[in-house]
Amino acid sequence: MSDQPFWAAEDHPKRPLRVENGVQIHSSRGTVARTWWSRRFLAVLEELGVGGRLARGRSYARSGQIVSCEIDAGSVVALVQGTRPTPYKVRIGIPAWGKEEWGRAEQALAADAWYAATLLAGGMPTEIEELFAGLGLALFPTSQRDLTMDCTCPDATVPCKHLAAVFYLLAERFDADPFEVLALRGRDKDTLLANLRRRRGSGAAPEPEADRPVTPLGELLDSFYEAPAADLTRFAPARPAPGALLDQVSELPIAVRGRRVRDLLRPAYTHLAAD
């Protein structure tokens, strides 16, 4: 890549300031939006007639001018370093779904494990659009009214190249993790998965062992002397090398006459294994 981005000469007399540790977009050549869902997301921009201007943003994104970028429910907020010392603040807004809407969406997703399975495997079934459409929900923006775009730069064109750069970064985020599309609509991955788990009817995280209630003896009078036999042969683990556990634990900072405790204990484990 040349030092001089191709657009710098034509549009701006000055180069944008370099960013240390900016958000680097990984794809240095070729298409950024590799997956159907990120292409689908960007397609709206093309429909809005701003497709051509996105090319500038791509270069910005690729040269790492984006300082930070947060995807949140209903908005993407980013700082993009331009020619001025203070980075421009870029915000892309999209309506987040409300609680009731998400309730319907989660119910539908939980009822068909294929969606979650595909999402967790890094994909997104195309049918998901229909699924949500059936619930009266649009996953991707359909018109300009769905998107709000702000940038603190003096450029009057919307989207400016800073906005365009963020769109491109967004597309890469979507490529890498389709859950980000859903996060933008209001459910981050962890919350969504936890909600799906609950709706699947399989209870929350496992109850802590200690909290299991003790059945009073008085309720067990009919089977007081009985219980299933515990057949431990089902769980017979393989015999590890003697002292395998010692290898797993951390060394302790104590020693006797220069010999560390872990080494001193080792012969004991060897003897334990002897039959």
Next chain:
Amino acid sequence: MARRLGLVLVVHAFWSPGRGPVLWAEDGERPATTSRRSLRSARPHPYAVPASQLAGIHPGKQTSVTLLLPSRASGPVESPELVRASPSGRRSGQVSLQPWTVPAVVVDPAELGDPAEDVRYGRSVAHLRTLLEFADDLAARGRVLPTVRPGPEARWRPVVQGLDAVARRALVDALPPIGRAEQRRAGDVLGHGPEPLVDAALDSLVDAAVRERLGRADEPVALVPPRAGRAPRSLPATEAWLAALNSPDPRFEAADRELAALADTLEPWDAITTEETGPARATFRLREIDTLHDPADPGDDPLDQTGDGTRWVLEFQLQSTEDPSLIVPADDVWSGRADRLIASAQELLLAELGRAALVYPGLTAALRQARPEELDLEVEDTHHFLTEDAARLLAAGFGVQLPAGWNGRKPLGLKLSVSSPGAPGVVTRGGLGREELARFRWTMAAGEDELDEEEIAALVAAKARLVRIRGQWVSVDQTALARGLEFLRRQNARRAPTVAETLAVAQGALDTPLPVTAVAAEGWVGDLLRGTADRTLEPLDPPESFRATLRPYQKRGLSWLSFLANLGLGACLADDMGLGKTIQLLALEATEREPADSTVGPTLILCPMSLVGTWQREAARFAPHLRVHAHHGPTRERGAHLRERLAHTDIVVTTYGTAARDIEDLESHAWHRLVLDEAQAIKNANAAPSKAARRLTAGHRIALTGTPMENRLAELWSVMDFLNPGILGTPERFRQRFAVPIERHGSPEAAETLRALTRPYLLRRLKTDPTVIDDLPEKIEIRQEYRLTREQASLYRTIVDDMMERIEDSQGIQRRGNVLAAMAKLKQVCNHPAQLLHDGSPLGRRSGKVARLEELLGEILAEGDKVLLFSQFTEFASMLVPHLSARFDQEILHLHGGTPKKQRDAMVERFQSADGPSVFLLSLKAGGTGLTLTAANHVIHLDRWWNPAVEDQATDRAFRIGQQRNVQVRKFVCPGTVEERIDALIESKKALSEMVISDGEGWLTELSTGELRSVFALGADAVGDE
């Protein structure tokens, strides 16, 4: 009394925190009720066994406990195990929980594992015993960590993770209520919680199990390193703690501050508690399950896919990658139960299923529901899964479990059944033709199981590609099936296969349209295939003209050789050294030439030079009527003269070298038999002797060797291929199929296949096998220690310093050369400084080894015994001969590589004669094989050849048939030198694997420089007082 106990006592148990296992018992002969009506406080149990009586059965500390028991107003409800001699009437009334005071005995945990005979035990006892076993298993597997408990006490605690956590959970669930019925305090009606109770018991039992196991060690296990000076009045806390971890008393003393510091230090270990969840992968399990169709319902079962009321499903599971034995079915994942074992199990299973659907799209159908657990498969899907999808899933990193019978061991194939006529053992001279396998049959088979007409018809008619035969699912390829049936039709119309053909089939050499999955052989053919022919054949007696009585195992050997000769199969007789391979071969030759006017042509024997005389001598002695000719030496006959000679000769003995040189003459003759003695000589298939041996034509081939060829695979291939060409395939194929899997991966399957292939042609009996021979005296191995002189030690150090420098600075071949040179020099200096310096200086008293040798020889000669001395260094031997000769004033025989054959034979004869010389000094290489020197009952190895096989061969010169006395074998080893280190190394390698040590000392050169340094270094104990 026994009757009383047997019928009426039921023992129960519970764990009492702080006390341990407590036993109490019900007695069916005591009154079932009590007249006491107090409900406020605990009443005495009316029919509990008094503690003193119970302690008579299970000794322990007598006590009294309060138990909460199901009770009626009149008394406790009896346990189901209790049998009353005189049943009391029906009880009625409300059952409620009430406290009772019960006499009990606190016992040692070991009592649980030692049940009395005439007593019944309740479930609670079994449960506590299982806990005890679990605790001991945790200890044995080292799933324990030490900790500090208040007191302070040094305690071992269990670390329960993974599968152990599941086992602990099962133990908690299996605790019968009676096991936690001890009333914790007055007014308590809840009882102990099962979890804290089980954990308390495990904690205590594990500590006891660890101490018990440590106490079992032969020598006390010292955890605290020895202290140099006097012990201080109060030990440091860490030391006191360590000591208390392995003493009967866990208590120890420590200052408060030190104790707190110790507890803090141990914190990271204490934090390692119960289960850690780990990563996992999806595993797909193909199962055939019942359709649960009601058999009474006459209608068709729509789910029945197999015709047997079963259908196929593919079950989803998660398998822990850290502990592959931990497999969790999908329903446990969806219920949340799996989360204790596998982190985020649901999301993981979903992600895995999503990933799997990419390589196995058929999976998608099963995922379109909330909690997918399995995929229903049609028969055709199942076939597709088995033939394609499963492999793709495996390749993508998923696990696949197939039903029994689908591990590929039972494919549809062909089976050959043959049976040999007559009883085993009637096979004698020439009685067995090559066409005699009268009964044979080819059939279709599923694995080993033959299929009948009906089953084959079912296969042919099968529409589906999966057909169940005898409970096994068989994948049917109609084209291959048709070709298989055609093969059967043609083969069964043919003549019977010969034995050789049968063996070829058994070895998979025949090209068949379906794989040969089984060969069933009855009679001697079966014995041959199983390698048991020598045991089932009738032992053969040599003709009367043979002048030796064969031992029973030698007769069996003769019979076996004769049997294989008649079948035209090459035979390898690999009996241990000294068991008389020569005599068995001579007996075979004599047998075949009986009567004397038979027209059997000459047999050619190839052997090392040192053995030519042995063959001549033994033949002259045992079979004097055989005409033996040694084709050897510069005056040997060639061309027409040789041909002329052969017309009147029974056995020609020549050396490998001579055979290679005279190959033109020898190969023009069609030999009756070609025998390779010490057949390991042809281990290198490309060397001149091997090539020469292969060019010779003979009606039959025999290899004689005393080394276990199973461990030397290239040698095994070479010898077997010589005997029966092609039998083990090409060298490349052999490498690929056997050498690499066995030598590199230690594959037992490959080793077993190889054994099965070679078994028919290999007969090996061990000298140590008591069924072979019981009258060979013992061999006593002694490590003869000595010390270096100062002169030797200083030379030794100089060599180590010098050579290590060179080794460090060199690489590859040069480094190997330096290592071997260093080794040789160190050995030489251990022998004698003069050997290293090559200065021809007098021996004097400069070598600790020679001095010790002189002492030894003095003792041996004083007893009138004879001794063999072996050295690998000709120079050392040459130095010793005049020295010892002068010292003991007698002749010392000396045989080395340059000794001419005639002189060699004369030496052996003189040594063996009663009034001959008593000391025979031999070069290890030249004298290590073939010679019979049973007059000696002492063998001394002056220097070590770092290969036990070579030393043992040499030792066997004296320790072989004909030896009447015990043989003492001494190997000189100087402590603290390379001799001792490598001696230890050899012993450890020997134990590890016989395969590691090959012929030479080359393996030493593979040691790292660091290892070499420690092998070479001179220890303080190496030098003696002068």
